Amino acid sequence: MNEKHSKLSAELKKHFGFDTFKGNQEAIIENLLQNNDTFVLMPTGGGKSLCYQLPALLQEGTAIVISPLIALMKNQVDAMRSYAGDDSIAHFLNSSLNKTEMTRVREDVLNNKTRLLYVAPESLTKEENILFLKKANIQFYAIDEAHCISEWGHDFRPEYRRIRPIVETIGRAPIIALTATATPKVQHDIQKNLGMLEANVYKSSFRRHNLYYEIRPKKNVNKQIIKFLKDNQGKSGIIYCLSRKKVEELAETLRVNGIKALAYHAGMDAATRTGNQDKFLMEEIDVIVATIAFGMGIDKPDVRFVIHYDIPKSLESYYQETGRAGRDGGEGKCIAFYAYKDIQKLEKFMQGKPVAEQEIGNQLLNEVVTYAESGVCRVQQLLNYFGETLEEPCGNCDNCLNPKETFEGKDYIVQIIETIKAIKESFKADYISKLLAGVADSAIKSYKHHKSPLFGSGGDHDARFWNAIIRQALIKKLLRKNIENYGLLTVTEKGEEFLKNPYAVTLYKEHEFPDDEQDDDVHSSSANTASADPVLFGMLKDLRKKIAKRKEIPPFVIFQDPSLQDMAIHYPISIEELQNMTGVGQGKAKRYGKDFVELIKKYVDENEIERPEDMVVKSVVNKSGLKVYIIQSIDRKIPLDDIAAAKGMEMEDLLKEVEAIVYSGTRLNIGYYIDQVVDEEKQDDVYAYFLEEAENESLENALDELGEEEYTEEDIRLMRIKFFSEMAN
Template sequence: MENNIVLTDKLQEYFGFDRFKGKQEEAIKSVLEGNNTFVLMPTGGGKSLIYQLPALILEGTAIVISPLIALMKNQVDSIRGTHSEDNIAHFLNSSLSKSAIAEVKEDVLSGKTKLLYVAPESLTKEDNIEFLKKIKISFYAIDEAHCISEWGHDFRPEYRRIKPIVEEIGKSPIVALTATATAKVQHDIQKNLGILDAKVFMASFNRENLYYEVRPKVKPETQIIKFIKQNEGKSGIIYCLSRKKVEELAETLLINGVKALAYHAGMDAATRSGNQDKFLMEEVDVIVATIAFGMGIDKPDVRFVIHYDIPKSLEGYYQETGRAGRDGGEGQCVTFYSYKDIQKLEKFMHGKPVAEQEIGKQLLLDTVSYAESAICRRIILLHYFGEKYEPENCGNCDNCLNPKEQIEAKDEIVTALKAILEVNEKYKGDHIANILIGNKTAAVKSFKHDTLKAFGTGKKHEERYWNAVFRQSMVAGIINKDIENYGLLKVTPVGHEFLAKPHSFMLVKNHEYEEEDGSNSGGAPSGGSSGDPQLFAMLKDLRKKIAKRNNLPPFVIFQDPSLADMSIQYPISIDELQQIQGVGMGKAKRYGREFAALIKSYVEENEIDRPEDLVVRSVANKSKMKVFIIQSIDRKLSFEDIADSKGVDVKDIITEVEAIVNSGTKLNIDYYIDDVLDEDHQEEIFDYFREAETDSIEEALAELGEDEYSEEDIRLMRVKFFSDLGN
């Protein structure tokens, strides 16, 4: 007991805390007793204390191996902050000058330094090895130890070389620490460091305050903006896999009134750290980032983490979602999933070494099974980290809040177990699924597995169904994945019992995630067919009134397809009007106010549910072509030259120009019209459109005479007419 009292005294003396968290104390005792120790604690669990406190108490210097220079500096600063002397902790890495290195070595040799942080790369340098041989090392602490395993989500080859170097310097106890490790990764770490005898301390991976949800990736931008607007003013992180997507999404959020910034490794360091600081200081609410963001981000009140793309591994997913709700408050974790993304990720792997592809594929399969599963997200996530979650319903994930239908699967489990045993437990789930459904893949044929008893015994179900059977049998402990050859399915003792005495097994039916189609649903009908005929008629009346007031034909104000789109989408603000087909900023500002007001009162009076999707503005995709045309017209280039440089016809350029002008942008093409039409002809067409009922080109040609004018002449003049009068 005395040891105990002393420990809490030391904790108070060095760090000002009066009690330990979770398993900290037991782990610290293990280090003090000189045992090899393995510590697995989720972020925020207080891992660093487990080596810092013993280092201050024990004789000698503790060597802490850490992968990130920035984190080292933070750690050293924080220890110095709790101690009167700066030389209590130092770091040795490539950022130090020669004289600084000499100073560090002097402090260490004189015995003043209790903690020396080293990057694995610095550890391998010959002169550092010679130097470390001279000092008394209390123990080695390997932080972020998952970097050792190729199965970890952040593998660093230089971490594989730690063991031989430590042996060269001189043996001392080893403490390995990590915040995420599956059973497979943990085994890898211990094996690689030669500490299979280590005492293992695991804290629970359950973060009760986090809400997990997986949504189909249909119009994700719209869903994200809607989500953020419902969580106005809260801090959040959105992860995307590519830098390009990060920048596009950040821009889309900005023009939709969300304070957002981008963050990825391709930006220069100053911009990147500037954006990070703005997020920490709450000058912006949302950071859109690649996974480079978040290492060492200690913002306690991140309220949501959204994955625009599904992560490559469940470990990565756990790490990233774990940045939400660090203070124990609300943390919403929403992930968008479509199987197409998985196929994209598999394509990325093709260039890599075969072993790496194999690993990547297995990790992806685990992610897919998490996403498509209909059982409690927590059960699957915790099971992945080797932890059993007892409650049937966690009450804080989409699957528990909306339970899915269950079906009896006793016979199917038996069928699956027989197949696994028939191939001597030497194959992975996807191969066994192919055997069950009777799919003669190349692998099935080459192993002659199409001659097995099990072949085709499960053909009344599809592959997805069998994946659910394997996954849910794993959670129930009936089968598991081999640790040495990850992915091979093995039948556990519980599974053998099940085979001997099968009992009811309720299988939860998998989600079917429908794919997003490329077409933009919800757009306006072509022509003038309308959504709400009553509103459409009212909008036409209003258009007539405004046209009369401005002494213009009605179609100059808005064309029929625009009114039709309004009667479908019910836009009630100038912002929303700009989303309507054929209405740009210029038109919306010039004529939009009365239309928006009319629609708003109509919606309120008739208690109409508006399609919220409308609220999303897309980044002004004036496509490069449009921008090019506008710039060329500013430079007074002829339409022929513009067409030639883009490899298209003059007709195509006129079509683009019409689209630009119809949505309210003013273009001055007089210089070009003056070249092709004399003044009288121009005036005749212009006057025609002033009086015309419609803006139809055919009618204009019939009225003005096809022998006198070409279709292009009339289209050009109509552009000028709209631009001069409408915009």
């Protein structure tokens, strides 16, 4: 073995320049060289590729590497060619090749010049490729990203399930299947589908000591992200969003706030996408905002943080994506934003899919909810999910560093185990939680359990509490979730022992998260008043009154209350900063802003106030085509109802858009339309009301004062737009 060891180490040094193997690499390579089927489970950054690249270089013939991504193939082929100094050593076979390139690949393979041939599973199924590969001298098949085979995996691809029969058609050779994420269920699925249940299995620990895990409430996410990025300036990171639209919006918001960021998603043209990826790899930018299309096979060792703007669909996706942080062993922060509403959105996406697929998807989502809401060590939860046990908490996650309140759980766990046994281990966690809490939903009624003595026997607590007890009992291996049967709960041997001789168990209270995602752009005046500086707010109101008197206009025309409250929170001291306040556009800031920022600057200096300037998020200027279209149409005196019809909008929605344009400081003349629909006397009355009587811009107050019988809501809104446009802008 020592001689073999020194020989393999010498080859490693010769071909790749490394002095030593990592983890199980050497044992895996030995096994493959002995023509044995091999299953490799190794976290991202553990060195999976080397497990098939080195043995391919040491033997005659060609290793077929089946890989799902064209970009990933190209990266690996380029790397192998640079190691070997020979372009024939590695090729890929996929839809991006022209006829000449295809011919060259086939010639090199049949002439035994090519050691590694990367193939997409779709290319493998083509008749001409099967005929060509039948003539080749195949060393072995390497199936990368093997979790794609399993419907329980986080990236299921039906074409992966056809690999085995095609391998049989081409000619059997040893198989090495590799993945960075697989629960015991997924691992079994992969081995069974590939006909390699007897394979030697090499599992590396999923523990990554350098990664820090944290879940944050999804509240003012842009502010939180920008603050984090400013605190970690110059470091490389990835931010994942679920939708392409959110990717584009967030990347632009970051750029406006002085962060070097670009977008990446499958809907972009290939040149832009590749260009953005290269800029990230070459460190021309710091942050890439991406959908999950980004990152598979991206070998950037110094990604210092991975942020999830949206919670992913499964813990496997989450683990794989966070695994792209800190691959060099250095700092890696993994932060995810969570609101239960995101889970509900994901559940909606699954509607209309086959029932079995929905069952699987919902179960994977339940695991994500458990992970996010639990107060237990994050790493213990992740390792438990992947079938590995960590006895001691990791000491490097938000739950370990800020422990949640604990309580004695012995009696609760006994009650859970007794209930599960009483109903014959035939139900899921949610059902048992509702049964104990006394929630009579349709499922419980259909089994007549609402008439059972168990119903409501834990009624002192709600279903959420009992769910938390079950989650922690699962982590302590007192219960088992039967994945084959869609998550039915059973009692383990350890759980049976516990029931006979219960012992003290410390449990954690769970996190409270908002049900709703709360956006940065939503300004509620009541929330703002709470944290606004009351002294400054009073001074700003006095200043507004003074200017209003001088200009002979009502104070609310200058700035409305929410704008002043925002100023009293963020202390803007320049016109540019003032434009970031609620309801203050460029026009308003220029027209009225000078006196306000001077007052605030003086107040800040005199009171030595530390301004929270890093928390003022600049919003992206709305360049929406709709706004431009509205402004141009009004300039051309097109009636508003025609503008609405042309854009397929309700009149009310059009008026909202017009109000937003005018309130932010753009002057619009809609008098030509008002003259058509509101008689002159009414126009004068409404205008006079806003100029002389109104204390604020409220529509309700105006209707009360002017009389709902006389005026419609639309009449008043149109006149209010005219008034604001002429007076404020």
